[in-house]
Amino acid sequence: MPLRLSIISLTLVLSGCALDGRQSFMDPRGEVAWLQYDLFMLTVYVTFGIFIAVGGTLLWTVWRYRERVDDDPNEHPPQSHGNPLVEFVLIAISIGLLVIIAIPTVSAIVYTHGMPDEPDSLLGSYYHGDMSDGAEEEVLTIYAYGWQWWFSFEYPQLGIVTGNELAIPKGKVVRFELRSKDVIHSFWVPKLAGKVDMIPGRNNWMWLRGDEAGYFFGQCAEYCGESHAYMQFRVEVMEDDDFAEWVEQQRQTPPPPQEESWQDFVVLAARAPEKLVDEPAVRGAALFYGRGACIQCHAIKGTPAAGLLGPDLTTVASRKSIAAGWMEHHNDDFTINPERQYENFYRWIRESEKIKPGNLMYHVSGGMRDINLSDQDCHDLAAFMMTLRPDSL
């Protein structure tokens, strides 16, 4: 028994480091997560109380009624069969304790299943850029799509699309519409809210509110295939003006590396590649729109790349990770480390199958497995990727 207690306290000590970790639900930073945390702690206290009471009784009973060495083995203790009063009282107490948990539970279920009615959370009250008709009176609604093995995020009211990293305004209710493009996935950012599944054929939704600005970690929480472990995402909670700026950045089209327009560039790269400037990013762009066949899956806003099967790459270089959060390149203060970023782009293009086994960029027919890219090609594409950031960054 003492051995077991010391083991448990050892793990408590060890665990101290993990509970304030970046994906811990014991460190809520959003209203829904706080509500769920409070409910969880209530169950912890109640069960801990029961543990002390019942466990203590068990320990005491075992000690008190143990057979002594000098006991006569032929003498039996009184052969009692039960005590209905004791049973009744214990059942009543059990029910009472469960009622203590049940009432806040039902209340929380009702609260989280309805949209809170808050004028401050209507888009028009904090965002003043372009938006779709009628959106001023609506709460910001983000469509989150789960794919094998990445997330896409669309903001129809604001006309923007991004992949794997999304931003929301601080202190405002945000509604997520959760969909899946293939198998069941789950949308979970523990510090902001509990998870809701993305089920094909079903229109699940949830709301949450980020109470403090910051960069929060999310992960798919429903087994979805070979690279389920590598399917993560990020939520950035921003002040209102930072959010407005972010939205503007997502709307920008990066300039073509050469020529006046992307159309001209693509035509030039196809017809007269010898006229291209001999720099990595330019060569990379030519590959992107040409032999690399990237445009069959990826999109870059305002350019001939309009693929819908992979993450939107318009602002990919402003993201602090790629490969659905698996390859990180940010510093502790969440600024981007350009060397690591370049390295990640290069490695992902060069050997995505080793990083995320089964990934469709590699395996889809006509995908990376079928395309022969040299090492230099991969470097060039990585260089091109590095240019895909909004001007102001």
Add this chain to the structure above:
Amino acid sequence: MSTATSTAPLGAEKADENRSLIGLRRPDHTTGLADWLTTVDHKKIAIMYAIFSLAFLVIGGIEALIIRAQLAVAENQLITAEVYNQLFTMHGTTMVFLAVMPLSAAFFNYLVPLQIGARDVAFPRLNSFSLWTFVAGAIILNISWLFQAANLLGWFNPIDGRSDIVPAVGWFGYAPYTDTAYSGIGTDFWILGLQVLGIGSLAAAFNFIVTIFNMRAPGMLMMRLPVFTWMTLITSFLIIFAFPPLTVALGELMFDRYFGTSFFRVEGGGQPILWQHLFWIFGHPEVYILILPAMGIISEILPVFSRKPLFGYSLIIFSGAVIGFLGFAVWSHHMFTTGLGTVGTAAFSLLTMAIAVPTGVKIFNWIGTLWGGKIRFDVPMIYGLGFIWMFMMGGFSGIMHSSAPADSQQHDTYFVVAHFHYVLIGGSILALLAGLYFWFPKVTGRMWQGKLGHWSAIVIVIGLNWTFFPMHYLGMAGMPRRTHTYLEGTGWQALNFAVTIGAFILAVGILMFLIDMLRTYRKGVPAGNDPWNARTLEWSIPSPPPVHNFDRTPVVKARDAFWLHKFGTVDQKIGSVDPGAHGVHMPSKSWMPLLTSSGFLVFGIAMAMKSAGVPLMGYLAITGLSITLIGIYLWALEGPGGYHLHPEGEHRPH
């Protein structure tokens, strides 16, 4: 008739008057492989269930150890993601269906006829059929490993080009991932293995219910039955009602995969969530199927080692029945994150909380049994106390899950993994090990010696806690389930490393237990009828029992019949029924159950091969079903058989 085995009956006769319609004769081997393959003796069948289940416990355990080795350090690549996914799928499926369920079946088989004072079960050949069908299902699931190896060597290439030949869909196989668009023939092995296993379980359930209702000895009223037999009865009813939805779900999935239906296919209008509902309507009662027999075992052991009756017998039985009943009402608590809606979520949350009440009642009653007793700390009691403690902890995390909003953070994390391992290992496995320890002397006639039993119990309990307690924290720290690896920045590594150490400690404990079992089997001292001074009928006969169990059918006067026979008043002593001139009627052996089950084996493998694109497999599958049909016909036609024993050695005229 040869009498090479210790269970050979005195004065037995051949069943030669029972040649059947087509000249078949029932086999009567008493030794060797043919004896074991044709036996209908519930005791031998039980031993086979136990040996298979312990083997699969070890196999499932090795699968777990590899998983833990992979997770011990962040960003580890000890095994590939695909192999990892296959391992957790097979670990879960193996432990649930091939370890805990058959080990429980071993106890049902061995004990129920003895505890009710009967010769065997109601349908002995059907009992044998259940065993061999279980074996067929186990083979179908695990033969996929061989095909995977063949694939690695380049000898076997499924037509879909996928490499998940060992199933990688998780033990509950959510659609649409199980569709042909996303997973390979491993899913087919999984479907067919489970279907076949289900047939075996259903047949056993029917058998045990009829046995318990119809074959009780005179005076063995329902309310005098040992609690283990009661739990067997309730569990059997759960099986009858829980398995058909699984059968339908698996069948619908099979039709989607093989025949292009749209039960779970979104493109055809199907709803993947239907799979979850159907699976969990089976799946939740299934976990009660896994725990009720264990609770029955504990309810037998605690009174013996406290030397007083079970506290609140009626309420323990009633609460078992309530748990069984409510168990069908809570399935969607596995689906709290699927968007059930306000009413659905609240209803299932409240019902799940409600089920804690009868469970709590049992714990109170077990403690009440200890209270005022004289507690001996023999090994079964150590396991029993460990069970109460560990199951209670598992129950607490269950209560934490029952609150749906809180659960939306815990679901699909290591918090759930902690919960169900506490109730399954701390609950089911500890109780089953307790039962093995307790009844081993009865089954083998050998008694345990020395302290290895105590030490293995302690090491197992330490290993269990060291492995699974930190997992609560991992879940809280945000680690999802079924993930091949994790980034170093998550901070989960220290806990994962600690967990892995615990897993190996647990493995050592299990190994110690198995060594002790083997050692005792070889060299234990003779146990005698009643080495523990116990309370129920099985302890009134020799260890090991003769093939016919009771020389004379007992007449029972009260609950705890054997205890009162030993220490009660004169009119509480167990009476007996004179067997009469024709002696004891015993069931004959048969090849037909094995034959019938083998058809399923052929069918299952053939269907998986059909999925792989191997030609002519459809015909082989039909052949498999035909073998089963032929087996059934021969079974019916070989006649009822039966022979007589005169255990008291008297030669009376017929």
Add this chain to the structure above:
Amino acid sequence: MSAATEVTESQEHVPTGMHPKKLMMWLFLASDCMFFGTLISTHLIYRKIYPDVGPDPRSIFDIELTTGSSFILLMSSLFMALAVSAIHKGELKSFRRNTVLVMIFGLLFLSGQVYEFYDFAVNKDFKLTTGTFGSSFYLMTGTHGVHVALGILWLGSLFAYSYTKHFKAETHAMDVEVAGLYWHFVDIVWIVIFTAVYLLEYVSF
């Protein structure tokens, strides 16, 4: 001891008063209830909660034909009851005659099913793969049809067996009765299916 069923000895003392084979059949039917219940639930869920855009059942069903074959199946149960009654009275000839009638009517029902499926698949383009309606309709009625076919096979076996020297009315009456229970169950399941699948389409709510 004579070639009796395995439990003659204990039959007199059986606490439930019900022969084990009969008790077992009741338990099996309970599980089969859950089985068909799940299939029918799947069908109703897909018709009422997630209706698909496929064909309108009313344009596919030939309700007169199906009503006719349902009646035939019901009549087969009458003959089954007569067969059980006959065997209990030891009237072998009557038992055999009624059993053959059950089989004939069962085969008529199955022919109706086969014709219906053929008509749907070939003339009305309503196949197993036609959306969720096709999936659940064919799996459910097909499973029921297999149950009927197995029942016919069982009855045929009993019929043939009754001509052998091993068959004795008193000892095998229970086997016939158990087959009868199964047959009646299959009939009742059809009534539920007929109502839930066919008739329900003609009632609007």
